[in-house]
Amino acid sequence: MDIAVLVKQSLDVQELRVDQDTGKIYIEDAPTKAGDIELNATEEAVRLKEKLGGKAIAIMLSTWGSSGKRQKEAREALTRVLAMGLDGAVLIMGEGAEKGDTYVIAKVLAEEIRDKFRLVLAAEGSEDNFSGLLPARLAAELGWPYVAYATAIEVEGDYVKVTRSLEDFEEVVKVKLPAVISVTQEINKPRVPKLVEIVKAKKKPMDQKDFSPHVEPKLVIRELKVPKVERKQIVIEGDVEEAAEKLIQALKEEGVL
Amino acid sequence: MKVLAFSHSMDLVLELISAGRELGDVSLIMTSDQEGRINEVKGAKEILLCKGMGSGDQEGLVELISGLAGDYEVVLLASDRRGRELVGQVAHRLGASSAVDVSSLSVEDGKLVVERMTFGGKAIAVEELGLPAVISVQKGKFKPPEEGEPSVREISAPSVERRIEVIERKEKPKVGVPLDKAEIVVAVGRGFRKKEDLKLAYELADVLGGVVGATRPIAADLKWMEEEVWIGISGVRIAPKLLIVVGASGQQQFAAGIMDSKVVVAVNTDSKAPIFEQADYGVVMDLYEFLPVLTRKLKEIKGG
Structure with missing residues (x-):
C-alpha cells in the first residue's frame, strides 16, 4: 500500500521577525522548514510502510516563492523527511503558488495523489497557518473519507483503524481505504536520522513539478497585521522575600488578587 | 444575508x-x-x-x-x-x-x-x-x-454511503474548571525538573483559586499532565484575568495561546527568555526558591 505524506514548506514562525512599531513582517528573511507535526506524519508513514510494505512518498507544496533560497530550503526540508525513511519526494513549486488558497491547492495535490496512493497522512495543521483546511479539502476533492486528530493508526486489510482525541471524546473509528488522515503530535516520537541516512537521503528521488492550477482562488489575503501586544514588562527586583511581596502588591493594584 | x-x-x-x-x-x-x-x-x-x-x-x-x-x-x-x-x-x-x-x-x-x-x-x-x-x-x-x-x-436526514464507522466512543472525564474559562491560571513549563515538583504549581493555584495548565512539552512529550491542559495554538487558548507562567521560555506556540490574558506574570531563571517580553511582571529567579515563598505569603494574606 503506497502512502503519501503532505509536507508543507512552512515559515519558521519562531524565527519570523515582526516589528510592532512599523507593523512590518519580515517574511522574506524568515527561514522555512517542514512543520513539526509533519515529522510526526512522516514517522507514522514510515512505521506503516515498514510493517505493510509499499512506498511512502512526501508531497511538498511550496507557497513562499521560488527564489534560490526557497528552493534550497525546500530541498533541505525534504531531505530531512527522506532521511527518516520515506522513499521519495515530489516538490511542487511555482510563481502562482503564493496566491493559491486551500481550494486551489487541494485541486493541484489531488492530481498528484489520485490513482497513486491509498492513504494520505497530514498534520492537523501547518506550522505557519494552522488552519487544517487542506487535508479536509483534499479528501473532499478525492471523494475519500477524512478523519482528523489521529493519535494512533492501524491498517487492517481494506480498513484503517484510527484512534483520535476530541475535546469531549476519545474515539476509535474504522475507516474504509482510500482515506485521508491528519495526525496530532501525540501519535509518535519522530526518529532523528543518523548522518549516514542523511547522506543516503540526498540520493533518493526528488521530483520537482511546476505549480499550474486550472482554477482561481476563492480567498484573497488583503492584509497581514502585527497584533499589538502591550505588556508592561516590569522586572521585579530584590531577594526572594522582597520579590514575592512586590509582586503581590503589583497584582493587588491590578485588581487581580 | x-x-x-x-x-x-x-x-x-x-x-x-x-x-x-x-x-x-x-x-x-x-x-x-x-x-x-x-x-x-x-x-x-x-x-x-x-x-x-x-x-x-x-x-x-x-x-x-x-x-x-x-x-x-x-x-x-x-x-x-x-x-x-x-x-x-x-x-x-x-x-x-x-x-x-x-x-x-x-x-x-x-x-x-x-x-x-x-x-x-x-x-x-x-x-x-x-x-x-x-x-x-x-x-x-x-x-x-x-x-x-x-x-x-x-x-430529514440524507442518505449517506458510510465509510467511517465509530467502533468506540468514550467520554473524557471532565476537568474541574476548563482552562479556557478559568479566571486564574498557573502555567508550567520545562523549568520543572520532575513531575512531583509540579505540586509547587498546584499549591500556588490552590491558594489563588486557580487551575494549572502546561506547555506543550509538559503535556505532549513528557506526558506529566493531560493534553486538555495544554496551552497553545494547537491546544487551549486561554483568557484569564491573571496568568502566572512558571519555568516556560515562551515559545511561539505557547505565546499565541496566552495573548488574551489580562495580566501575565513570568517566573524564569533565564532573563533572556522570550516569555519576559510577553509578561507584565517578570521575576528572574529559580522557581524552586520563589514559588514556595510566593505561595506562603499569599496564604498569609488569604488567611488573615
Whole structure:
C-alpha cells in the first residue's frame, strides 16, 4: 500500500521577525522548514510502510516563492523527511503558488495523489497557518473519507483503524481505504536520522513539478497585521522575600488578587 | 444575508448565532442528541431539527450541511476539533471559500471579510472570502444572544454511503474548571525538573483559586499532565484575568495561546527568555526558591 505524506514548506514562525512599531513582517528573511507535526506524519508513514510494505512518498507544496533560497530550503526540508525513511519526494513549486488558497491547492495535490496512493497522512495543521483546511479539502476533492486528530493508526486489510482525541471524546473509528488522515503530535516520537541516512537521503528521488492550477482562488489575503501586544514588562527586583511581596502588591493594584 | 450554523457543542452554538447575527438571519441545525436542549437556543431565526441524525455522525453532517447550504451565503461552524474537521470538507463540496478560527467578520462589496491569527500568533490575517463561504468562529469572541425565540422546523436526514464507522466512543472525564474559562491560571513549563515538583504549581493555584495548565512539552512529550491542559495554538487558548507562567521560555506556540490574558506574570531563571517580553511582571529567579515563598505569603494574606 503506497502512502503519501503532505509536507508543507512552512515559515519558521519562531524565527519570523515582526516589528510592532512599523507593523512590518519580515517574511522574506524568515527561514522555512517542514512543520513539526509533519515529522510526526512522516514517522507514522514510515512505521506503516515498514510493517505493510509499499512506498511512502512526501508531497511538498511550496507557497513562499521560488527564489534560490526557497528552493534550497525546500530541498533541505525534504531531505530531512527522506532521511527518516520515506522513499521519495515530489516538490511542487511555482510563481502562482503564493496566491493559491486551500481550494486551489487541494485541486493541484489531488492530481498528484489520485490513482497513486491509498492513504494520505497530514498534520492537523501547518506550522505557519494552522488552519487544517487542506487535508479536509483534499479528501473532499478525492471523494475519500477524512478523519482528523489521529493519535494512533492501524491498517487492517481494506480498513484503517484510527484512534483520535476530541475535546469531549476519545474515539476509535474504522475507516474504509482510500482515506485521508491528519495526525496530532501525540501519535509518535519522530526518529532523528543518523548522518549516514542523511547522506543516503540526498540520493533518493526528488521530483520537482511546476505549480499550474486550472482554477482561481476563492480567498484573497488583503492584509497581514502585527497584533499589538502591550505588556508592561516590569522586572521585579530584590531577594526572594522582597520579590514575592512586590509582586503581590503589583497584582493587588491590578485588581487581580 | 442568510446564515446556516451548526455546532456539536451547545455552548458554542450560542456564540455562533451571535456571530451570524452580525451578517443576517441565522438558521441553526440541531441533531437528535441536541433536541433536549432546544429551549436554550436564543437569537436564531429558526431551528432545523434533524431527528434522524446524531452529532457524532461526521459523514452524515457533511452531507446534511452541504445539502442545505445552497440556500445560504455563509455557513458558520465552531472552532472545536469536530467543527474544524467539517469546515474544509463542506467548503470543498460547495466550491466555497473557507477560513477557520475567525475573530471578526463583516461584509464588504459582496465579500466576507474576516480576521484570524496566523504565523503562530505573530500576525493577524485580514482575508477576503468570495461567497458562499464556510467559516469557523473563534471560541469566546462573541457574546451569546439573550433573546429571540426561534421557530422549529423538522428536516430529514440524507442518505449517506458510510465509510467511517465509530467502533468506540468514550467520554473524557471532565476537568474541574476548563482552562479556557478559568479566571486564574498557573502555567508550567520545562523549568520543572520532575513531575512531583509540579505540586509547587498546584499549591500556588490552590491558594489563588486557580487551575494549572502546561506547555506543550509538559503535556505532549513528557506526558506529566493531560493534553486538555495544554496551552497553545494547537491546544487551549486561554483568557484569564491573571496568568502566572512558571519555568516556560515562551515559545511561539505557547505565546499565541496566552495573548488574551489580562495580566501575565513570568517566573524564569533565564532573563533572556522570550516569555519576559510577553509578561507584565517578570521575576528572574529559580522557581524552586520563589514559588514556595510566593505561595506562603499569599496564604498569609488569604488567611488573615
